[in-house]
Amino acid sequence: MTTTRLIIVAVGGQGNLLASRVLGEAALLSGVAVRMSEIHGMAQRGGVVESALVFGDAESTIISDGEADVFVSFEPAEALRALKKCRKDTVSIVNLSPLPPFTVAIGRGVYPELDQVKKIMAEKTGKLIAFDAVALATEAGSVMSVNMVLLGALAQADVLPVSAENIKKAIAARTKKSFTDINLKAFDLGYAAAASA
Amino acid sequence: MHKLLQGKPGEKMLLLGNEAIARGAVEAGLAFAASYPGTPSSEISLNFFQMSRDSDLYFEYSVNEKVSLEVAAAAANCGLRSMCVMKHVGVNVAADALMTLAYVGVKGGLVILTADDPFMFSSQNEQDNRYYGKLSGLPVLEPSSVAEAKEMIAYAFDLSEDLQEPVIFRTTTRINHSTAVVELGEVQKPVTKGDFVKDPFSYVTVPAVSRNLHVTLLENMKLAKGMANDCRWNFVEGEGTKGVIANGVSYAYVKDAIADLGVKGQVKILRLGFTHPMPDTLIADFLKTCTDVLVVEEGEPFMEEAVKAIAQTQGLTLKILGKGEDLFSRLYEFDPAMVKRVMARVFDIPYTIVEPVDLSNVPDMPGRPPTLCAGCSHRAVFYAVKQATKGMDVIHPSDIGCYTLGFMPPLSMGDFVVCMGASTSTPAGFSKATGKKVLSFIGDSTFFHSGPAGLMNAVFNNHNFTLMILDNRTTAMTGHQPNPGVDMEELNFEGYNRIDIESVVRGLGVKHVTVIKPYNLAKSIEAIKEALAFEGVSVIIAKEKCTLYAKNLKQLKGKAFTIDQAKCKNHRDCISTIACPAFYLDGERVMINADLCTGCSVCAQICPEKAIRPVKTKND
Numbered sequence A: 001m002t003t004t005r006l007i008i009v010a011v012g013g014q015g016n017l018l019a020s021r022v023l024g025e026a027a028l029l030s031g032v033a034v035r036m037s038e039i040h041g042m043a044q045r046g047g048v049v050e051s052a053l054v055f056g057d058a059e060s061t062i063i064s065d066g067e068a069d070v071f072v073s074f075e076p077a078e079a080l081r082a083l084k085k086c087r088k089d090t091v092s093i094v095n096l097s098p099l100p101p102f103t104v105a106i107g108r109g110v111y112p113e114l115d116q117v118k119k120i121m122a123e124k125t126g127k128l129i130a131f132d133a134v135a136l137a138t139e140a141g142s143v144m145s146v147n148m149v150l151l152g153a154l155a156q157a158d159v160l161p162v163s164a165e166n167i168k169k170a171i172a173a174r175t176k177k178s179f180t181d182i183n184l185k186a187f188d189l190g191y192a193a194a195a196s197a
Numbered sequence B: 001m002h003k004l005l006q007g008k009p010g011e012k013m014l015l016l017g018n019e020a021i022a023r024g025a026v027e028a029g030l031a032f033a034a035s036y037p038g039t040p041s042s043e044i045s046l047n048f049f050q051m052s053r054d055s056d057l058y059f060e061y062s063v064n065e066k067v068s069l070e071v072a073a074a075a076a077n078c079g080l081r082s083m084c085v086m087k088h089v090g091v092n093v094a095a096d097a098l099m100t101l102a103y104v105g106v107k108g109g110l111v112i113l114t115a116d117d118p119f120m121f122s123s124q125n126e127q128d129n130r131y132y133g134k135l136s137g138l139p140v141l142e143p144s145s146v147a148e149a150k151e152m153i154a155y156a157f158d159l160s161e162d163l164q165e166p167v168i169f170r171t172t173t174r175i176n177h178s179t180a181v182v183e184l185g186e187v188q189k190p191v192t193k194g195d196f197v198k199d200p201f202s203y204v205t206v207p208a209v210s211r212n213l214h215v216t217l218l219e220n221m222k223l224a225k226g227m228a229n230d231c232r233w234n235f236v237e238g239e240g241t242k243g244v245i246a247n248g249v250s251y252a253y254v255k256d257a258i259a260d261l262g263v264k265g266q267v268k269i270l271r272l273g274f275t276h277p278m279p280d281t282l283i284a285d286f287l288k289t290c291t292d293v294l295v296v297e298e299g300e301p302f303m304e305e306a307v308k309a310i311a312q313t314q315g316l317t318l319k320i321l322g323k324g325e326d327l328f329s330r331l332y333e334f335d336p337a338m339v340k341r342v343m344a345r346v347f348d349i350p351y352t353i354v355e356p357v358d359l360s361n362v363p364d365m366p367g368r369p370p371t372l373c374a375g376c377s378h379r380a381v382f383y384a385v386k387q388a389t390k391g392m393d394v395i396h397p398s399d400i401g402c403y404t405l406g407f408m409p410p411l412s413m414g415d416f417v418v419c420m421g422a423s424t425s426t427p428a429g430f431s432k433a434t435g436k437k438v439l440s441f442i443g444d445s446t447f448f449h450s451g452p453a454g455l456m457n458a459v460f461n462n463h464n465f466t467l468m469i470l471d472n473r474t475t476a477m478t479g480h481q482p483n484p485g486v487d488m489e490e491l492n493f494e495g496y497n498r499i500d501i502e503s504v505v506r507g508l509g510v511k512h513v514t515v516i517k518p519y520n521l522a523k524s525i526e527a528i529k530e531a532l533a534f535e536g537v538s539v540i541i542a543k544e545k546c547t548l549y550a551k552n553l554k555q556l557k558g559k560a561f562t563i564d565q566a567k568c569k570n571h572r573d574c575i576s577t578i579a580c581p582a583f584y585l586d587g588e589r590v591m592i593n594a595d596l597c598t599g600c601s602v603c604a605q606i607c608p609e610k611a612i613r614p615v616k617t618k619n620d
Helices: A016-030 A076-081 A114-124 A133-140 A143-157 A164-174 A177-196 B017-027 B042-054 B065-076 B088-104 B130-136 B146-163 B207-229 B248-261 B280-288 B302-314 B336-347 B377-388 B402-407 B426-434 B444-460 B501-507 B521-533 B547-552 B573-578 B602-606
Strands: A004-011 A034-038 A048-055 A070-073 A091-095 A128-131 B012-016 B032-035 B058-061 B082-087 B110-116 B167-172 B178-183 B235-237 B242-246 B267-271 B274-276 B292-296 B319-321 B437-443 B465-471 B512-516 B537-543 B561-563 B583-586 B589-592 B612-614
Touching (some): A004 A016, A016 A034, A016 A143, A070 A143, A076 A091, A091 A114, A091 A143, A128 A143, A133 A143, A133 A177, A164 A177, B012 B017, B017 B146, B032 B065, B042 B058, B065 B082, B065 B110, B110 B146, B130 B167, B130 B274, B146 B167, B167 B248, B207 B274, B207 B280, B242 B248, B242 B280, B248 B292, B267 B280, B292 B302, B377 B402, B377 B465, B377 B521, B377 B602, B402 B437, B426 B437, B426 B444, B426 B465, B437 B444, B437 B521, B444 B465, B444 B537, B501 B512, B512 B521, B521 B602, B602 B612
Parallel strands (some): A004 A070, A070 A091, A091 A128, B032 B058, B032 B082, B242 B267, B292 B319, B437 B465, B465 B537, B512 B537
Antiparallel strands (some): A034 A048, B561 B612
16 A cells, blocks of 8 residues: 655644544554544644654654645645645645734734635645635534635545545544534535535 | 553554553553643643543542653552653653652652653653663653553563663653554553552662662663563564664654665664663664664664764674764654665665645744733732833843743743743742842642742742742643642642642741732732832732633623724734733724633733723623
C-alpha cells in the first residue's frame, strides 16, 4: 500500500485535533494503518496548531517540508505560513474565513488579501479547494463545526484512503452527542462545497 | 469507567502516546503513581488521575518532581509497582533523590518516566536525559513508537524488579504526542498494599552503608548490561554492509528512509531500545559486519560516543559517523527528509530531493505567537505593574507558566527566566548586585513547587524585593491540574486539604503582604506602589481564577464588552497597551469580539473616553 501524508494547520480552538482524531478513527474503521502527531502545550494559547497524519506503510509520525500529499488549512494566513510543507502537486483545501492574529491589530504585521492567498496557493500547489468554511459551519448550526465542514471537503477531494462513509461513522462515534447532527450536516455542506469549488 | 480501563485484550484502539503509556502501566499492574505535571508528559498523569477514581490505582499530584519521586520510591520499597512521571527538566528537580535512590534500589518495580522535548516545543531547554542513566547508573529504555511504548512499560517494571533498581523510561515529544493504533493486553490486578521491612544497613545511606551500596549498584549495572545485550528491544534488522544504529523516533525515520531510497539489502539497522548500559557485545558484533556506520539519534551523541569507545576496545577501525557538520545536529528534532538526506550522503546513495514549493514571492505572515487568553488576569496584573512602576528602573524576574508569555510586547513583563521557583531567589541577587528595585512574578503552582525555599532565604537574609504571586487557582499552563491551593470539591474530589498561600507567606515571616483583585486596576496599582516602597521582602498575591478554568467549571459570569464607536477616538490605547486577543480591527476601527471577551473590564478601565461598556442585553 502506498503512503498518503496529510498536514492540517489551524489556530488553537478551531478543532484541528478533533478533526485529526476523527480521521484517525475513520482509518481504523477502514483497516488502514495510520500514524499521527500533533503539537500541544504552549501552542494552545492562541497559537498555531499543526497535525500530521500519515496513512499507509510509513513508520514516521511527522511530515517533512515538501512531503505533504494533502494540505488542509483552517485559516487563510496559516495556509501561507505552512506552505513549505507542500510541493507542486499537493492537493490543498483552504478555509477562506480569516482569523487575524492580534499582532495585526497592534500593527506588528500585515494580514494578506484573500485573493492573494488563493492566487499563491493555486499557483504553487496542485488542486486547490478554497471556500468560506465558517459560513457553512454557521449554516450547519454552529461555528464550532468548521472542522467538520473541512473534513467534508477533504472526503470529497477523494485523496485519502478513507471513505466518506467511515469518516461520518467516526464523527458520530467521536464527537459530542448533542453536536452529532450539526457535525454531520456541516460535513455534508463541506462535501457539497468542495464539489462545486 | 475510564476508557483506558474498559478496553478488552486484543481490542485495537487509537491512542495518544501518553494514553498508550498509561494503559501499558495499568496492564503491568501499576499500583501507585505520583507526578508533577509537565508537557509533553502531562496526559500520562491526567489519565492516572482520572483512572484512580475508577480503580485501585493510587495517584497523586505531588507538589514537585522531587517529592513525587520520594513518595513513589517509598511505595516501591514497600513492594508496590510504582511510577513517577515528569518532563525532562523535572528530573533535574528530582535528581537529588534519584542519584542515591540508585544506591538504595527498590523492591517493587519503579519506573521513572522522563519526557524529553527536542526542539523545545514547550520547554526551556532540550537536555538529553539519557545522561541521567549514565550519571546514576540506572537502566534507560526508549521506545520508538506509540505501540512499542505500551509494551515496553511492562518490560520496564519487570526489569526494575529483576535488578531491584528504578528504571528510567525516556520518551520524546513525538512519542508522547503521536497517536497510533495500539492493541490492548490483559490488565493485571495490582498489588495495592505492601510492607516495609526494616533494614537500616541497606536503606540508611550513611557513608559506611553507601560504600557497600555503590558496589551493589555497579554489580547491578553489569547485570543490566548483560540484559541489554540479550533483550528484544535491541535488535538487528535487514542486511548489508552499511550499518545504522538508531534509537527512539529516529528508528522510524531510518526505516522510512531505507524504503524510500530503495536500499533494502544494502543498509541494516541496529535498533537500540535499551540504551543504558549500552549493549557492548551486540554493538561489537554489529560493527564487525559493517564497513561504515551511521549513528542516528536526536540530541546528544550519547550512543555515538559509546559505539566509538566499543570500536576502540575491539580494535575496529571502520568509519563511525553521527553528529557533525553536514551530518546530524545536536540541535532540535529530526525529520524523515533530514535523515534520508544524511543517510544518502554518508552511504553514497543516489537520491532526488523532493522540492518544497518556492517561497521566494510569498509574503511574510503576521506572527501568531501564543499569547495570554482574552480576559486573563495576568494581563491585568502586568498592566498594573507597568503603571505602578512608570518612570522607575525595575527588574522583573519571572518564572515558568502561562505568565512567562508576559515578556512579549507590549506588556514586556519578564526579564529573566531559568527554572521553576527561580523568581523567588533571583530577585535577591539582582537587588544586591544592582541596588535597583526588583519585582518578580511566580504562579501559584510554581510557588508551591519550589517557591517557599527562595522566599525563606529572602526573609532570613533580609533581601529587598517584591514577589508577585499570580494565584489563578490552578496549574493552568499544563492543562488545569490541581495544586495544593485548589478547591478539590469544585472538581468533585473529596478527602483533600487546601493550603492558603497568604498564610504560608505570612508564616514564612514576610512582613508586607497584600492580596489584590487584579481586575480592579486602581487598587492593584496602589498596592503595588506600596509594596515597592517597602524596604525588605514584600509579597502581593493576585487572586483571580484562570478564565479558561473558570469557563470549564461554568463559573464565568462576565458579560462581553463593546466599543461605543461614537465615543471612541481611535487612538487605540486599549490595543497597544494590553493587546488583548479579543480586540480586532474592522477596517480602521477597533472592535471587540464578543465570543472571546470575558467581560474582565480591564480595557474599559483604561479607555480615557470611557467608550468601552458592557454589551446591552434585553434584560438591561
